[in-house]
């Protein structure tokens with residue numbers, strides 16, 4: 001049995017816990033968040049031990065890994081404390097508020113010979129690899145453009161304070177824009193140039209447009225917003241065809257290839273849930289003794305963090321720790 005301690009008892013923590021509930025090999029044994037009442041509710045629903053302090057939870061010898069699912073601002077301190085005690089960490093995206101903090105965490109992980117991964121679950125998902133395989137095998141000829149949007153008016157629907165709070169790492173880039181950015185990076189690598197513009201409110205990017213240009217002429221058009229709906233889809237166009245990813249492209253279990261060489265529809269038919277897959281893979285990697293994931297590498301996380309820094313500087317987005 002692989003035992004996980006959760007930091008965070010609402011939001012994504014509940015979504016993930018629901019997916020893990022029926023997994024026979026993974027158990028949520030402990031939970032900590034600011035409100036003990038919320039921890040108790042979570043504990044009751046998922047059979048974990050609720051903790052009043054994080055330090056006490058880290059002393060729970062049953063724990064094989066910590067899952068950090070708090071707002072971005074707090075990822076650094078919770079990850080650091082666990083890694084320093086040699087406890088593996090699966091940390092939600094966006095990993096940290098700046099590149100320097102992310103680099104520090106990977107250094108701490110290395111020093112303590114302990115597994116550390118960003119929970120960028122798109123890249124634990126086979127659909128994204130199928131899209132990359134089609135592109136790398138020239139199924140759509142020479143790629144011209146990649147378009148991806150993640151615009152969701154989550155500030156109204158979920159009433160999430162963290163999304164509009166600069167101190168918590170608010171804004172569309174860190175919450176949603178990271179998905180189009182990471183997708184473009186994983187398909188085509190580090191761009192030659194990055195141009196970003198944003199509609200800012202209260203020092204936060206409510207809407208964001210980013211254009212990547214590559215040496216080989218590929219252009220990526222990436223958009224995100226926290227106050228309006230967009231397509232939340234993605235499309236790659238080439239000289240001989242196109243690939244379409246449906247709504248919620250970052251979590252897609254299906255992709256369509258339309259090509260002069262023949263059309264294909266890919267469907268991920270594996271009997272495993274979206275977040276569950278990430279935890280199954282991470283638990284296996286930890287048990288193998290790895291300190292870095294084969295699916296979401298340190299380099300990919302740090303390269304994306306570097307891109308985010310460039311975007312932040314162009315749109316003048318400054319989080320408290322950046323000042």
Ligand SMILES: NC(=O)c1ccc[n+]([C@@H]2O[C@H](COP(=O)([O-])OP(=O)(O)OC[C@H]3O[C@@H](n4cnc5c(N)ncnc54)[C@H](OP(=O)(O)O)[C@@H]3O)[C@@H](O)[C@H]2O)c1
Pocket residue numbers: 007008009010011012013032033034035036038039069070071072074092093094160162174175
């Ligand atoms: N929501 C999603 O669909 C989704 C998807 C993928 C990734 N993520 C990532 O997951 C992270 C959390 O997102 P969310 O939407 O779940 O946020 P959320 O709904 O605001 O929930 C945050 C959780 O963190 C706890 N928390 C807040 N500040 C804390 C602190 N200082 N110390 C300990 N616990 C604290 C809260 O606990 P209390 O209630 O006790 O304060 C709550 O349980 C973000 O980094 C986000 O990017 C979210």
